[in-house]
Amino acid sequence: MKIRPIKNKKDYEKALGRIDELWGCKKNSTDGDEFEILLTLVEKYEEQHYPIPPPDPLEAILFRLEQMNLTRAELVKYIGYKSRVSEVLSGKRKLTLPMIRTLHKKLKIPAEILIKEY
Numbered sequence: 117m118k119i120r121p122i123k124n125k126k127d128y129e130k131a132l133g134r135i136d137e138l139w140g141c142k143k144n145s146t147d148g149d150e151f152e153i154l155l156t157l158v159e160k161y162e163e164q165h166y167p168i169p170p171p172d173p174l175e176a177i178l179f180r181l182e183q184m185n186l187t188r189a190e191l192v193k194y195i196g197y198k199s200r201v202s203e204v205l206s207g208k209r210k211l212t213l214p215m216i217r218t219l220h221k222k223l224k225i226p227a228e229i230l231i232k233e234y
Contacts (some may be wrong), residue, residue: 117146117149118148119150119153119154119157120189121157122157122158122160122161123220128158128161128165131154131157131158131161131199134154134157135151135154135158138151138154139151153170155203170228170229171234172229172234173227173229173230173231173232174204174205174234175192176225176226176229176230177191177204177205177219177223177225177230178205180223180224180225181223184223184224188201188202188205189201191204192204193222194215194218194219194222194223195215195218195219196215209232211230212234216230216231
């Protein structure tokens with residue numbers, strides 16, 4: 117097992133290839149240890165070179181609805197009137213602090229995402 121830091125795209129692609137080769141290897145073995153180390157290195161490289169920005173609040177709400185198999189109409193329980201839900205989801209109305217608190221508590225959407233500008 118010869119593991120080196122991932123310094124550039126070529127190293128990154130080589131590490132990904134080796135991860136593919138090791139996929140499904142036995143845990144707590146030499147190959148398993150190499151696999152875990154390479155995954156950690158690749159993850160760090162991806163965080164630095166391919167960052168994924170957090171979603172905007174509306175994307176987060178819609179994604180959470182999909183995850184929970186809820187409809188937009190069911191947001192009335194958390195946001196208020198049907199027209200208010202429509203205005204929020206269309207971007208015509210901003211989320212208020214009480215809405216943010218309710219969505220965070222009931223739908224488990226992180227508050228730091230809901231308070232972002234959009």
